[in-house]
Amino acid sequence: MRHYEVTFIADPVLSGDEVKSTAEAIQSELKGFGATIVAVDEMGLRPLAYQINKRSSGVYFCVEFAALATDWLGKFELNMKRDERILRFLTVKLDKYGIKFNDDKRNGRIGKRKVDAQPVDAAAVPAAVPAPGVVDLDATPEV
Amino acid sequence: MAATREDVKFLSNPKIGLKRKKYCRFRKFGIKYIDYKDSDFLLQFINEQGKLLPRRITGNSLKYQRRVATAVKRARHLGMLPYVADLMK
Numbered sequence: 001m002r003h004y005e006v007t008f009i010a011d012p013v014l015s016g017d018e019v020k021s022t023a024e025a026i027q028s029e030l031k032g033f034g035a036t037i038v039a040v041d042e043m044g045l046r047p048l049a050y051q052i053n054k055r056s057s058g059v060y061f062c063v064e065f066a067a068l069a070t071d072w073l074g075k076f077e078l079n080m081k082r083d084e085r086i087l088r089f090l091t092v093k094l095d096k097y098g099i100k101f102n103d104d105k106r107n108g109r110i111g112k113r114k115v116d117a118q119p120v121d122a123a124a125v126p127a128a129v130p131a132p133g134v135v136d137l138d139a140t141p142e143v
Numbered sequence: 144m145a146a147t148r149e150d151v152k153f154l155s156n157p158k159i160g161l162k163r164k165k166y167c168r169f170r171k172f173g174i175k176y177i178d179y180k181d182s183d184f185l186l187q188f189i190n191e192q193g194k195l196l197p198r199r200i201t202g203n204s205l206k207y208q209r210r211v212a213t214a215v216k217r218a219r220h221l222g223m224l225p226y227v228a229d230l231m232k
Contacts, residue, residue: 007221009222043180046223048222049225049228050225050226052222058222087222090220090221092217097175097176100175101175101176
């Protein structure tokens with residue numbers, strides 16, 4: 001099984017439902033070609049660094065999929081290119097580190113270290129408070 | 144009272160003139176995959192005009208400099224980073 005990732009930008013002029021139906025159409029097309037969808041990441045409306053088709057923002061989507069035969073990818077990309085609802089797309093083959101990275105990211109092991117650090121500190125403070133009490137109990141029988 | 148030889152040694156900062164050794168952050172921290180969708184991270188490897196910084200500056204090893212370059216190019220294609228810019232930082 002080879003893992004691929006297709007990132008595409010949907011037109012921001014479309015309504016919310018149309019954007020969703022665009023994403024679903026692409027997923028169903030992938031399934032039609034015999035691919036299994038691993039994950040769908042909706043990155044939301046973002047500003048573009050430069051204008052594409054006279055639009056200055058776009059709705060980003062990222063679909064990771066796995067497939068055995070991949071001779072249909074050219075056809076799939078042609079369909080994406082013909083689709084007027086999509087401003088731009090990029091299909092990338094993932095190496096083993098890329099698969100692991102995406103898996104870790106989905107499980108929140110990447111990019112959230114700073115957020116995790118705060119609860120750890122908060123948990124450490126209450127843990128430190130009872131610790132002197134334990135020491136005192138041990139100390140009193142000795143005296 | 145004149146400063147002795149040992150005092151003079153500490154009157155100037157001994158660290159001036161010493162270069163800090165550059166290192167490849169991907170090697171050092173074990174980063175194996177560079178995500179082209181993380182534009183904030185890739186911003187560290189481009190200058191104000193949106194051009195790639197050389198290895199001489201970033202200290203990346205050749206292997207990861209190549210991967211940074213492809214990631215930046217992919218991000219540019221997807222409109223996450225500019226091809227050309229003025230004062231982007």
